[in-house]
Amino acid sequence: MSNPLILVTNDDGITAPGIAALIEVASEFGEVLVVAPDSPQSAKGHAITISNPLRLNRTGIYGDIAAYECNGTPVDCVKLAKHVLVKREIDLCVSGINHGSNASINIIYSGTMSAAMEASLEGTNSIGFSLCNFSHAADMSLARKVARSIISRSLSKGFPGNARLLNVNIPDVSIEDCRGIRVCRQANANWEENFQVGLDPRKQEYYWLTGDFVNYDQGTDTDLYALDHNYVSVVPSMHDLTYHQYINEFKFLED
Amino acid sequence: MSNPLILVTNDDGITAPGIAALIEVASEFGEVLVVAPDSPQSAKGHAITISNPLRLNRTGIYGDIAAYECNGTPVDCVKLAKHVLVKREIDLCVSGINHGSNASINIIYSGTMSAAMEASLEGTNSIGFSLCNFSHAADMSLARKVARSIISRSLSKGFPGNARLLNVNIPDVSIEDCRGIRVCRQANANWEENFQVGLDPRKQEYYWLTGDFVNYDQGTDTDLYALDHNYVSVVPSMHDLTYHQYINEFKFLED
Numbered sequence: 481m482s483n484p485l486i487l488v489t490n491d492d493g494i495t496a497p498g499i500a501a502l503i504e505v506a507s508e509f510g511e512v513l514v515v516a517p518d519s520p521q522s523a524k525g526h527a528i529t530i531s532n533p534l535r536l537n538r539t540g541i542y543g544d545i546a547a548y549e550c551n552g553t554p555v556d557c558v559k560l561a562k563h564v565l566v567k568r569e570i571d572l573c574v575s576g577i578n579h580g581s582n583a584s585i586n587i588i589y590s591g592t593m594s595a596a597m598e599a600s601l602e603g604t605n606s607i608g609f610s611l612c613n614f615s616h617a618a619d620m621s622l623a624r625k626v627a628r629s630i631i632s633r634s635l636s637k638g639f640p641g642n643a644r645l646l647n648v649n650i651p652d653v654s655i656e657d658c659r660g661i662r663v664c665r666q667a668n669a670n671w672e673e674n675f676q677v678g679l680d681p682r683k684q685e686y687y688w689l690t691g692d693f694v695n696y697d698q699g700t701d702t703d704l705y706a707l708d709h710n711y712v713s714v715v716p717s718m719h720d721l722t723y724h725q726y727i728n729e730f731k732f733l734e735d
Numbered sequence: 736m737s738n739p740l741i742l743v744t745n746d747d748g749i750t751a752p753g754i755a756a757l758i759e760v761a762s763e764f765g766e767v768l769v770v771a772p773d774s775p776q777s778a779k780g781h782a783i784t785i786s787n788p789l790r791l792n793r794t795g796i797y798g799d800i801a802a803y804e805c806n807g808t809p810v811d812c813v814k815l816a817k818h819v820l821v822k823r824e825i826d827l828c829v830s831g832i833n834h835g836s837n838a839s840i841n842i843i844y845s846g847t848m849s850a851a852m853e854a855s856l857e858g859t860n861s862i863g864f865s866l867c868n869f870s871h872a873a874d875m876s877l878a879r880k881v882a883r884s885i886i887s888r889s890l891s892k893g894f895p896g897n898a899r900l901l902n903v904n905i906p907d908v909s910i911e912d913c914r915g916i917r918v919c920r921q922a923n924a925n926w927e928e929n930f931q932v933g934l935d936p937r938k939q940e941y942y943w944l945t946g947d948f949v950n951y952d953q954g955t956d957t958d959l960y961a962l963d964h965n966y967v968s969v970v971p972s973m974h975d976l977t978y979h980q981y982i983n984e985f986k987f988l989e990d
Binding site: 520522523524525526527528529530531533534535536555556559560562563564585587588589594597601602629630633634637639640641643645646647660661662663664665666668670673674675677678680684685686687688689714715716717718719720721722723724725726727728729730731732733734 | 775777778779780781782783784785786788789790791810811814815817818819840842843844849852856857884885888889892894895896898900901902915916917918919920921923925928929930932933935939940941942943944969970971972973974975976977978979980981982983984985986987988989
């Protein structure tokens with residue numbers, strides 16, 4: 481593919497170190513268009529903005545690269561890129577590099593993955609990259625190397641069949657300690673939630689979400705297993721939420 | 736099940752006619768707890784609030800029924816209900832009745848379905864109900880009848896196996912014209928998006944999301960087919976987004 485058009489977005493906001501790293505890597509492969517939120521949008525899931533107008537503001541923070549900040553959600557950014565900004569097909573959408581894991585069930589809360597899923601829904605091959613470290617000061621060396629490898633192979637080989645979406649998570653280890661890349665399934669895990677309860681300065685009670693992540697899955701073919709063993713996890717993902725094997729078993733609801 | 740505890744939530748806000756109808760129906764079956772957003776939260780997807788405190792305010796708008804409005808998203812409401820408010824297991828979570836369809840791909844944008852999915856993730860049988868009419872003045876007669884039937888059967892028979900989530904959509908027809916209930920799969924359909932572009936009073940450009948819903952799926956076993964033929968659609972749903980059949984085909988990404 482000569483000079484592919486690569487859309488870069490994220491949910492941590494256009495100034496986050498993770499998207500800066502991803503823009504740098506993507507620029508090695510073709511023309512880059514950046515459309516990303518103007519403020520952090522973590523945990524926004526697949527939210528879209530329907531009751532308010534959206535704004536796009538071209539910024540010069542990435543030099544000559546066309547970079548727009550948007551007041552909407554990550555999914556809004558992708559929709560605006562595809563339907564307002566681009567003049568030709570987007571060849572690949574990359575989202576991230578997220579500051580924090582989006583493995584397992586985190587895919588449904590994640591703005592990073594929802595942005596990538598939105599592009600995939602509209603037929604564009606898409607990859608979400610996440611580093612398992614929440615700090616904006618985290619070492620991005622391995623994440624850059626992984627992004628370079630996966631973007632390169634995705635552009636040269638394409639995606640098989642109807643697959644359009646990859647959820648890539650990168651362990652928080654050095655390049656030397658990473659044992660490679662494993663293609664795997666989403667682990668069955670979840671947050672065991674809790675709320676910190678407090679009183680605000682006006683003595684009104686508030687609740688603040690907190691919780692522990694718990695893996696219920698003993699499989700060795702999961703993303704969490706791969707990450708725990710210092711592999712990069714790649715989960716081919718999609719948007720059909722039908723629980724197919726239970727369709728017949730729910731026939732008792734029919735009249 | 737004697738006096739089951741039923742959690743009622745939605746995304747249109749605690750004062751919407753749809754949730755009022757659902758509260759009325761649910762109250763026929765057991766103890767009802769309502770926790771719903773204090774303002775409309777449509778299209779919020781699986782968003783959660785992590786950077787701000789949440790508030791719960793008990794309201795008397797549903798008489799003796801315990802009803803709380805919350806400043807968070809639909810998913811936040813479910814988490815607060817489960818982890819702050821309830822003293823015993825929730826037997827069933829019902830979300831809606833949404834004003835507007837959540838069939839097919841709308842499940843991933845929908846706050847109504849995300850709230851139900853959140854409860855299902857935490858092990859509670861959950862049902863999202865949506866009426867295919869956006870008007871708050873829509874006739875809810877069929878929707879009430881369907882909710883009554885499905886809640887009744889779900890409480891008496893339980894859900895099979897690991898199934899925890901149903902996406903129920905109700906056609907916008909009279910009770911007489913409804914042909915029954917069909918258990919089906921999510922259709923492959925999507926929004927073909929567009930943006931209305933305008934100038935605000937200060938001559939700044941804005942973009943406002945609009946679009947047409949397009950069904951690419953010729954199957955007769957889908958939710959959209961059922962609804963088009965005046966059936967209620969019930970899609971057993973889940974949260975594993977792995978595209979299992981493509982795991983092996985992506986092995987070319989491994990080192």
